[in-house]
Amino acid sequence: MxxxxxxxxxxxxxxxxxxxxxxxxxxxxxxxxxxxxxxxxxxxxxxxxxxxxxxxxxxxxxxxxxxxxxxxxxxxxxxxxxxxxxxxxxxxxxxxxxxxxxxxxxxxxxxxxxxxxxxxxxxxxxxxxxxxxxxxxxxxxxxxxxxxxxxxxxxxxxxxxxxxxxxxxxxxxxxxxxxxxxxxxxxxxxxxxxxxxxxxxxxxxxxxxxxxxxxxxxxxxxxxxxxxxxxxxxxxxxxxxxxxxxxxxxxxxxxxxxxxxxxxxxxxxxxxxxxxxxxxxxxxxxxSDDDGLVVPPRIAPAHVVILPILKKGEDNTKVQESAKALKAALADKNFYGRPVEVEIDDRDIGGARGWDWVKKGIPVRVELGPRDIANNTVFMARRDKDTSHKESMDRDLFIAGITDILDSIQQTLFDRALAFQKANTFYIDARQEFYDLYENTGGARNGAFVFSHWCGSRACEEQIKKDLSVTIRCIPFDSPKEHGQCICCEKASEQRVLFAKAY
Amino acid sequence: MxxxxxxxxxxxxxxxxxxxxxxxxxxxxxxxxxxxxxxxxxxxxxxxxxxxxxxxxxxxxxxxxxxxxxxxxxxxxxxxxxxxxxxxxxxxxxxxxxxxxxxxxxxxxxxxxxxxxxxxxxxxxxxxxxxxxxxxxxxxxxxxxxxxxxxxxxxxxxxxxxxxxxxxxxxxxxxxxxxxxxxxxxxxxxxxxxxxxxxxxxxxxxxxxxxxxxxxxxxxxxxxxxxxxxxxxxxxxxxxxxxxxxxxxxxxxxxxxxxxxxxxxxxxxxxxxxxxxxxxxxxxxxxSDDDGLVVPPRIAPAHVVILPILKKGEDNTKVQESAKALKAALADKNFYGRPVEVEIDDRDIGGARGWDWVKKGIPVRVELGPRDIANNTVFMARRDKDTSHKESMDRDLFIAGITDILDSIQQTLFDRALAFQKANTFYIDARQEFYDLYENTGGARNGAFVFSHWCGSRACEEQIKKDLSVTIRCIPFDSPKEHGQCICCEKASEQRVLFAKAY
CATH class of the missing domain: 3.30.930.10 (Bira Bifunctional Protein; Domain 2)
Structure with missing residues (x-):
């Protein structure tokens, strides 16, 4: 960020x-x-x-x-x-x-x-x-x-x-x-x-x-x-x-x-x-990021958008036909129970066209112009990478590898989210540290997942909620039994629970 | 009927x-x-x-x-x-x-x-x-x-x-x-x-x-x-x-x-x-008929029910296994975008078991006992035939032919419904005959589709509705232009319309 x-x-x-x-x-x-x-x-x-x-x-x-x-x-x-x-x-x-x-x-x-x-x-x-x-x-x-x-x-x-x-x-x-x-x-x-x-x-x-x-x-x-x-x-x-x-x-x-x-x-x-x-x-x-929505490929409305490069006043038939053929070849592949779903966007609206699809979060964008057709390549961008990152790929390899590309994007999104979650999860045993974390509302620690001990009393749960708008999200199934002291009242506790601000 | x-x-x-x-x-x-x-x-x-x-x-x-x-x-x-x-x-x-x-x-x-x-x-x-x-x-x-x-x-x-x-x-x-x-x-x-x-x-x-x-x-x-x-x-x-x-x-x-x-x-x-x-x-x-529901195979919740013939106090493992194998073999076939869907009903409730599935309208019922397994056959009944009609079929041919059987049932149902519709559709030009048909509420002519001329006036439409509870269902697209007289007022008409009692 x-x-x-x-x-x-x-x-x-x-x-x-x-x-x-x-x-x-x-x-x-x-x-x-x-x-x-x-x-x-x-x-x-x-x-x-x-x-x-x-x-x-x-x-x-x-x-x-x-x-x-x-x-x-x-x-x-x-x-x-x-x-x-x-x-x-x-x-x-x-x-x-x-x-x-x-x-x-x-x-x-x-x-x-x-x-x-x-x-x-x-x-x-x-x-x-x-x-x-x-x-x-x-x-x-x-x-x-x-x-x-x-x-x-x-x-x-x-x-x-x-x-x-x-x-x-x-x-x-x-x-x-x-x-x-x-x-x-x-x-x-x-x-x-x-x-x-x-x-x-x-x-x-x-x-x-x-x-x-x-x-x-x-x-x-x-x-x-x-x-x-x-x-x-x-x-x-x-x-x-x-x-x-x-x-x-x-x-x-x-x-x-x-x-x-x-x-x-x-x-x-x-x-x-x-x-x-x-x-x-x-x-x-x-x-999602500051450029728009990011949709995981397995639930995306469409997987690939093809953006044919059309020239005004020229015969674009070849490019249009090539785009349709590419769509058909991709649609032949199966990805999680449905065909790879492809949109062709041939609107004449300049750079706004590509940005529209970035904002919609489609996993893969493909530009296709006369030079790509001559070289049998596609110019491909993945939504999990920076918008400036585009790469030329052999067209046949792209078609053969599309489901791998989609799976790779899916995996990147999961890995990134997991890394973010882990980086923002803390084990805290001191009440002051706990309060400091949630009261410090600016910067990177505006909220977090915190595993702390809890005595099991409703009073402590409500005190923390009242003070910090932080609630016990759950008593995690995989939280090991361990001796500790309640983060609120310091009474004995056998297990950490998950605290967070919640939607 | x-x-x-x-x-x-x-x-x-x-x-x-x-x-x-x-x-x-x-x-x-x-x-x-x-x-x-x-x-x-x-x-x-x-x-x-x-x-x-x-x-x-x-x-x-x-x-x-x-x-x-x-x-x-x-x-x-x-x-x-x-x-x-x-x-x-x-x-x-x-x-x-x-x-x-x-x-x-x-x-x-x-x-x-x-x-x-x-x-x-x-x-x-x-x-x-x-x-x-x-x-x-x-x-x-x-x-x-x-x-x-x-x-x-x-x-x-x-x-x-x-x-x-x-x-x-x-x-x-x-x-x-x-x-x-x-x-x-x-x-x-x-x-x-x-x-x-x-x-x-x-x-x-x-x-x-x-x-x-x-x-x-x-x-x-x-x-x-x-x-x-x-x-x-x-x-x-x-x-x-x-x-x-x-x-x-x-x-x-x-x-x-x-x-x-x-x-x-x-x-x-x-x-x-x-x-x-x-x-x-x-x-x-x-x-549907007097034995229960009849569901066209293409929209049926399940296509086939297997009824294993189990003997009390005997080892039925072989029959049970054979039923499962049959189910798996059928499920391998595709019928209108889904696998052939098979239920196995091994409830011990006697003859009520088969009748339950007749009443549910499942397209195909299959009995499977030790003798069928020995002979590599199935004992098959189709819901579009009389309940007493069951036939022994080679098991492999049954599996290979299941989608044809389902299509054949689908076709039979359509043909039967079309024949019924045609047999109960009349072209009537005389008002008295029209009234006689709908007023004769008993027997085979309790209702019908009637193509008759109509002048286009709301008055005639309402008169017939009031007298007979019969309405103009539609002005059919394929009704040819022809000269005639309104079935109600005898004014000139250019086209027949479809009359019927309606749900």
Whole structure:
């Protein structure tokens, strides 16, 4: 993040990270704020990334036996009352449907009419409505497990919104499973967290830390909430996915009972797990630079753009044909389940053309002019390198090696993000040092991942949150048992936890 | 539809078609009514059909240059007022969000709180909200065409609902395009209708008739509504897709203007086109029989079920292994972009096992026992044949020929539906004969497709609708110009139109 003389994005990350984020989205044409309060419009370049995530993640779900289904958008108000903790967590921020038609009033103005006997809530999450179905579907242990997922929109009313990170309506997947035993439900909870972690690391090139939330950060109504946390370039943490072990809490609320093999009636054990378009916000913040978006090749809307060098007033047929042939040859290669996807941009807009694609973050740009055709070469630039770095390559070698090039870019992005995370992760044992780090809000240490000891008390957790806006992101699974003293109260602790400022 | 001694579904189509339809959905485990008013739950077997339709249709959209995007679920009330005809068409039946949170009242009961300054409508369709975006995106003719599609849920409040055919919430795709010229917009309207017609015929095996709606049946605000109409087994028509030429009406309402090549400011020409989960209702009603659902192979959730013949108290390892090997060999074959998908059902539930799969409509059932393994054969049944028809086949030939078998079933279903449609289509020129046909509500002629002359007047159209509940489904594109007399008023007419009772 060294100073640059000229960048495509203003402000730079260093100048104003929050504004830089908005500008990246605008410059890449991914999405825009809509005039509808708190909702965004996902434009084709942004939505295609979500499509790629959906398709690839969905295939992985299915390999574990999960099947997709679809449940109603609306939840009757009474359902929310079934699970007390859950409603406290969600009732504060939801869209409430109270009428089922519009009529014209005396002035010809449209007004709500047809008041509903019971208001409906636009789903903020579907535990209660899916629980109602599972209750009807579950009689015997033979009906279990039930392994469901749905891709859907959900609504949580938000006062302060940021595209992809926090919008009133967002797109997500929510998995819901019911099991005959606690052991199986716990296993499924962890299996899905592992799937998320592998997916986010391998496809979005975002290194994550796996762990469980503290009691105060749990999903409302869960017995255990596990999560993956990634570091953004401003050194804040972003939760990129969660998987909840719900114990028998939702089964009791929704009456999901079954007869076990011994003929005894029991409540099922349930899980839920979700990821959302928030992952895209994370992807933007982990990889993009001061020249625009950087998209990991495995989820990129397109992999290669060909920029034919056309001369005004000359016959450009040969160059145009050569570009088409190159596109066809590349499209013949398979990269993570889809053909290598190639755009040809022959707009006559000068240097802005190349910059447009830099800003959109396409992994590979190729210039192709008469000299390249004569030499059987392409002039190639990779988005993981500086924009000034372009290299001439043998055309046949480029075609043969395209998937290796894409894999290499993918690997560079992951390695770079991991190195950044490691360079900004600290093990701190002294309270003053901990406070100094987070209170020093300027420069390179504006935020960090800090592994420190914690006594397990809510009081210490809240003290640190109040003082520094720093929270325990998770109790990492791979944090070794070791003796230490709580970073806040100095009482004995057996394990370090991960602290960070969070999105 | 001859009488049968015993069927898996009660009542049969002849006994009670409407109830038969509900029973098919239940017996096949596709979906169920949810306790949420007017909404259904799509269970995995039903949702997988929608997934297959989505994936295959989406690929076809993209080939025509269409890109997916996603627009807000909520539409501000004021947007609906921009296009007068449109709001009259939709305001009658929509979910209105008036509050953004819930609070506990004095009795601890949850009640809506946080009233919105402007109510929001849950989208019944997205013309107005997408128009708002297109208005911002369109400055010059260079910004056109805009070719967008979204896969989404929409809500139209319905008092009488039927699963897949009419539910308050349903899933659909809605395409929206904006063009610089009328000609281009009209071409796109017809291009998408052709795409729908080919898709429904080739993938859902449902023959359709293409045409345009009369003025009174048009989409609210459209200049022209084109449609495809299919015949169900009760001889009613179902509209399986529509494509609208919106003229400049929505562009005026949403202010979608651009400068043309001569520097003049003009309104864009827009189209919209949609298909929905209603297609699945059509698929059920066209192909299913008194033994259950029949799913065309190209959109079937799974293609083959293997039913291993297991003996109690014996070592069944060999049979189980053989079933797995057969599954793997079949999965190696590609059928319309996916592997041949195979289920193995080894439940110990006797004859109910085979019937379950008949009722689910899986295209091919295979029994596999020790004798089959010894002889290297399989005992195969096709869902397009009578349930008593099973044949022993060489195992290797079965594997080699599976995609041909599936294509043959697909073709049989289409041919059968087309023959049924033709057998129940009449050309009628005498009013009395027309009335006799539709008033004779019993037996084979309970409904039909009738091609008759129509003078073009709304009065005649409404008279017939009032008398017989028969409507003009469309003015078919391939109906030749010919002199005739209106079936209602006997005035001169130049063309026959398609009459039917409709869903």
């Amino acid at each position: 060294g100073a640059k003389n000229k960048t495509a994005i203003t402000p730079t990350r260093e100048e104003d990270y929050a504004q830089w984020y908005q500008e990246i989205i605008k410059a890449s044409d991914m999405a825009e704020n809509s005039p509808v309060r708190g909702c965004m419009v996902m434009k084709p370049w942004g939505y295609a990334i979500w499509e790629n995530i959906m398709n690839q993640m969905d295939a992985q779900f299915k390999k574990t036996g999960v099947k997709n289904a679809y449940f109603p958008l609306f939840i009757p108000l009474s359902y929310l009352e079934k699970e007390a903790e859950h409603v406290d967590g969600f009732a504060k921020e939801c869209a409430v449907v109270t009428h089922h038609k519009l009529e014209k009033d005396a002035n010809g103005k449209l007004v709500p009419a047809g008041e509903l006997a019971e208001p409906l809530i636009v789903r903020p999450t579907s535990e209660t409505i899916i629980g109602e179905s599972m209750s009807r579907w579950t009689t015997s242990y033979r009906d279990l497990p039930i392994l469901l997922n749905q891709w859907a929109n959900v609504v949580r009313w938000e006062m302060r919104t940021r595209m992809f990170l926090r919008t009133s309506e967002f797109l997500w997947q929510e998995g819901h499973t019911a099991h005959a035993t606690k052991k199986e439900a716990v296993q499924r909870t962890l299996q899905m967290l592992d799937l998320y972690a592998d997916f986010v690391e391998e496809r979005l090139a975002m290194p994550v830390i796996k762990g469980r939330k503290t009691v105060s950060e749990r999903f409302p109504g869960a017995d255990d909430t596990t999560c993956i946390e990634a570091m953004m370039q401003d050194r804040r943490a972003l939760q990129a996915g969660t998987s909840h072990f719900l114990g028998q809490n939702f089964a009791r609320g929704s009456d999901i009972r079954f007869q076990n093999e011994d003929g005894q009636e029991q409540y099922a054990w349930t899980t839920s797990w979700g990821t959302s378009t928030r992952m895209i916000g994370g992807m933007i913040m982990v990889h | 001859g009488a049968k001694n015993k069927t898996a579904i009660t009542p049969t189509r002849e006994e009670d078609y409407a109830q038969w339809y509900q029973e098919i959905i239940k017996a096949s485990d596709m979906a169920e009514n949810s306790p949420v008013r007017g909404c259904m739950v799509m269970k995995p077997w039903g949702y997988a059909i929608w997934e297959n339709i989505m994936n295959q249709m989406d690929a076809q959209f993209k080939k025509t240059g269409v890109k997916n995007a996603y627009f807000p679920l909520f539409i501000p009330l004021s947007y609906l007022e921009k296009e007068a005809e449109h709001v009259d068409g939709f305001a009658k039946e929509c979910a209105v969000v008036t509050h953004h949170k819930l609070e506990k009242d004095a009795n601890g009961k949850l009640v809506p709180a946080g009233e919105l300054a402007e109510p929001l409508i849950v989208r019944p369709t997205s013309e107005t909200i997408i128009g708002e975006s297109m208005s911002r995106w369109t400055t010059s003719y260079r910004d056109l065409p805009i070719l967008l599609n979204q896969w989404a849920n929409v809500v139209r409040w319905e008092m009488r609902t039927r699963m897949f055919l009419r539910t308050s919430e349903f899933l659909w795709q809605e395409g929206h395009t904006a063009h610089a010229t009328k000609k281009e917009a009209v071409q796109r309207t017809l291009q998408m209708l052709d795409l729908y017609a080919d898709f429904v015929e080739e993938r859902l095996a449902m023959p359709v008739i293409k045409g345009r709606k009369t003025v009174s049946e048009r989409f609210p605000g459209a200049d022209d509504t084109t449609c495809i109409e299919a015949m169900m087994q009760d001889r009613r028509a179902l509209q399986a897709g529509t494509s609208h030429f919106l003229g400049q009406n929505f562009a005026r309402g949403s202010d979608i203007r651009f400068q043309n090549e001569d520097g003049q400011e003009q309104y864009a020409w827009t189209t919209s086109w949609g298909t929905s989960t209603r297609m699945i209702g059509g698929m059920i009603m066209v192909h």
